[in-house]
Amino acid sequence: DGGITQSPKYLFRKEGQNVTLSCEQNLNHDAMYWYRQDPGQGLRLIYYSQIVNDFQKGDIAEGYSVSREKKESFPLTVTSAQKNPTAFYLCASSMGGHTDTQYFGPGTRLTVL
């Protein structure tokens, strides 16, 4: 079954703790993306990676970090520096060209208590 998996579906953390969200794809896509979705705000790009061992900041990268050590994996760490981390996080992947469709995972809802 091909696609993008994100785990866990729901995640709870205490304020001040770093947390890492998992994203795995078996579509053999070169590019991967992380978005944050807040009610009434649409999707905002956090980080993206066009190729292994390379990534760029999106519009709202502050307080987040990523790594891309393997083609199929693009974990996102929400650090304690992120002022408002409670949100729905979506991972996506694509072949990487400007005409290519991005395919999305099911998302992780992070709640910081």
Next chain:
Amino acid sequence: AQSVSQHNHHVILSEAASLELGCNYSYGGTVNLFWYVQYPGQHLQLLLKYFSGDPLVKGIKGFEAEFIKSKFSFNLRKPSVQWSDTAEYFCAVNVYSGAGSYQLTFGKGTKLSVIP
């Protein structure tokens, strides 16, 4: 920076009514345009996309969108909605962001509620 505006936050329609959701973008260069849909509890998925050619694009489930370059618009339409079309709809624009990269910018979304 480019931006995408969706005019309606929440649209409520009865079944069989016609639908038009507005989308405008602010970028003067070549754009690639998308409509995504998020059904309750499901993944965000592609509805349709425009890259070039015929400005009237047909997508899944009877949806279509028209690219009007002079108006910087890419409105989504469906002649007759069904209860199963209840979802949130996002317009997105893919533009060149430098160093060989493209960035997808989303609108804030429009929630569509269809009443049986």
